Amino acid sequence: MKRVVITGLGVVAPNGVGVADFTQALKAGKSGITFHQQLKDLNFSCQIGGIPNISDEKKSEYFTDLQLRGFNSSGILYGCIAGIDAWKDAGFEMNSESELDYYTGLIFGTGTSGVEKFREAIYKLDDKQVKRLGSTVVVQTMASGISAYLGGMLGLGNQVTTNSSACTTGTEALLMGFDRIQSGKAKRMLVGSCSDHGPYLWGGFDAMRVMTYKHNDNPEQGSRPMSATASGFVPGSGAGALVLESLESALERGATIYAEVLGGEVNSGGQRQGGTLTAPNAKAVQRCIKNAIENSNLKPDAIEVVNGHLTATSKDGLEMENWIKALNRKGNQFPYINSTKSLIGHCLAAAGAIECVASVIQLKDQFVAPNINCDDLHPDIESLIDSKCIPTEKIDLNFDVIAKASFGFGDVNACVIFKKFKL
Template sequence: MNQRVVITGLGVVAPNGVGVSQFTDALKNGISGITFHQQLKDLNFSCQIGGIPKVTDELKSKYFSDLQLRGFNSSGILYGCMAGIDAWKDAGFDMNPDSELDFDTGLVFGTGTSGVEKFREAIYKLDDGQVRRLGSTVVLQTMASGISAYLSGMLGLGNQVTTNSSACTTGTEAVLMGYDRITNGKAKRMLVGSCSDHGPYVWGGFDAMRVMTYKHNDNPEKGSRPMSASASGFVPGSGAGALVLESLESAVERGATIYAEVLGGEVNSGGQRQGGTLTAPNPEAVQRCIKNALKSSGVSPNEVDVINGHLTATSKDALEIENWTKALRRKHKDFPLINSTKSLVGHCLAAAGSIECVASIIQLKEQFVVPNINCEDLHDAIKELIAVSAVPIQSMDREIQVVAKASFGFGDVNACVLFKRFIP
C-alpha cells in the first residue's frame, strides 16, 4: 500500500517576503516585491527591474557562521539554505551539528545556474594567475549540487540527497520526486524545494532574448502583468521555496502540524514536437500532463477549486489558459479561479515552482485566494476562454479544497501537482 504524503513544514525566501509569515501577509495584501536596480541600468539592460529578496547581514548570521560566510557570495545557495532550514524547523526539527545521521529523511533541492557571482570571481582570479587564491569553497559554491551538499550537511540527512534541474519546472518537479520516494516507502520524510541566484549574470541572457519587459522601469511594481492585455514580457526574480514532505503515518505519530496533503502529480516533456520548442510548450504534452496529474491524484476536473499557473506575462499566457480549459474540459463560467504568483514576485526561474507551491499551500491552509495584481485589463484572448471573474484582482476569502499547481519550463518540460486541504 502506498503511503499518503502530507506537508509538515514550509520555508520561503521571496522578493516580497522572507519567511512564511511575511510572505503570507504579502500574498493576502497583494504586495509586490519588484524594485528598480541601478546596476541593471548601468549595464545597459532593457529591463532594469527585478525581484530580489531583502536579506540583511544580520539575517544571514542566523543561518551561517562567520566562517561559513567568509568568501560566500552564491545568492541561490544562501536563499536555498535559509528556506530549507526554516522549513525543517517549521516541521518541528532542530538544526544541531552534533545530531545523529537521519537515514529516514532525504533531500531533493533544485537549481538552475548556481554560484554565478562566485564563478565570475574565480574566472578573474584565474586570468590573473591567482589559482591559489580561489578559496576552499569555490567548488561547492559553483557546482550544481552545491545547494543539496550544503543543506544536507547542515541538517544531517542520510537518505537520498540530490539536486534536480529542469529550468522553470525545477521546484514543482522536486516536490514530485520527493513525493514518489515517500509513497514508495523509501523515505519517511523528504525536504524538497529549489532556489535561484539573482543578478545580471543570470538575467542577461533573457534580456538579450527580449522576453523581459522594458516598459516599467519607472514603475517597477506595475511591471509583472501575467494574463494582462498590456503584458510586455516577464520580470526576473530570485529566491527559494522549501517544503518538508512526510508520510501521513510519520506525521501523525509525532503529532506534527499538517499544512496540506500532496495527492499526486505528473512530470512529462513535449519533446519539442508539435509546436513545442526549446522555449515554447507542446500543447498536447501540457494537456496530457494536467490530465495525468488529475488521474494519479484521484481528482476529477470539477474538484479543482484554484489553479496556480505558470503564467509568465508573455505571449504564451493565453495558450496556457487554453490548455487548462481543454485538459479540465471547463471554460467560461465553469472555469476555476486562477492566479499567478509571478504578478507579485516576478519569474523566479528555477525557484519559481517551489515558491509558487508554497503560495499554493498557504492559500489552502489560510483559505483565501491570492490576487492577480496588474491584471485589470485581462487579455482579450483569455476573455474568450474564461470568465473575467475567474481571474481575481483582489484577495478573497474562499473555501478551497483542491489546488492544482503547474510549471512549464524551457526545454519543453512540464510538471503538475495536486494539493488538498488537510482536515484531521
C-alpha cells in the same frame, strides 16, 4: 502506497522572507519588484527585478562566520534559509552534532548555481591568483551545491540530490520527493528549489528580448500575467522549501499538517507538435495536467483553484487554452486562477517551489491571492473564461483542492495537486 503530507514550509521571496511575511504579502497583493541601478548601468533593456532582502544579521542566523567567509552564492544562501526554516517549521532542530538520519532525504533543485562566485573565480584565475580562490569555490558553483550544504547542515542520510529542469525544477523536486515517500523509501523529504539573482544570470534573457522594458520607471506594475498590456516577464530570485512526510510519521510525532499531496505528473513535449526549446507542446501540457488529476484519483471538476505558470509573455493565452481543454471547463465554470508571478516576477528555477509554497498557504488560510496588474485582462483570455475567475483582489474562499503547474525551457512540464488535509 503511503499518504504524503506537508509538515513544514520555508520561503525567501522578493516580497517577503519567511512564511509570515510572505503570507501577508500574498494577501495584500504586495509586489516585490524594484528598480536596479546596476542593470541600467549595464545597458539592460529590463532594469527591474525581484531580489529578496537579506541582511547580514539574517545571514548570521543560519551560517557561521567560517561558512560566510568568501561566500558569494545568492541561490545557495536563499535555499539554505528557506530549507532550514521549513525544517524547523516541521518541528525539527538543526544540530551539527545530531545523529545521521537515514529516514530523511533532500531533493533541492537549482538552475545555475553561484554565478557571481564563478565570475569572481574567473577574474582571480585571469590575474594568476589561483591560490586565492578559496576552498569553497567548488561547492558554491557546482549545481548540487545547495543539496551539499543543506544535507550536511541537517545531517540527512537518505537520498540527497539536486535536480534541474528549468522553470519546472521546484515542482519536479516536490514530486520526486513525493514519489520517494509514497513508495516507502523515505519517511521525510525536504524538497524545494532556489535561484541566483543578478545580471550574469538575467543577461541572457534580456538578450532574448523576453523580459519587459516598459516599466523601468514603475517597477511594481511591470509583472503583468494575463494582462492585455503584458510585455514580457520580470526576472526574480529566491527559494521555496517544503517538508514532505508520510502521514504515519507525521501523526506519530504529532506534527502540524498544512496540506496533503495527492499526486502529480512530470512529462515533456519532446519539442514536437509545435513544442520547441522555448515554446510548449500544447498536447503534452494538457496530458500533464490530466494525468496529474487522474493520478490524484480526482475528476477535473474537483479542481477549485489553479496557481498557473503564467509568466506575462505571449504564451499566457496558450496556457489558458491548455487548462480549459485539460479541465474541460470554461466560461464561469472555470476554477479561480492566479499567478504568483504578478507579485514576485519569474524566479526561474525557484519559481515552482516558491509558488508551491504560495499554493499551500492559500489552501491553509482559505483565500485566493490577487492577480495584480491585471485590470486589463487580455481579450483572448476574456473570451475564454469569466473575468471573475481571475481575481484582482484577495478572495476568501472555502475550498479543498488547488492545482499548481510549471512549464519550462526544453518543453518540460510538471503539475501537482494539493488537498486540504482530512484524516
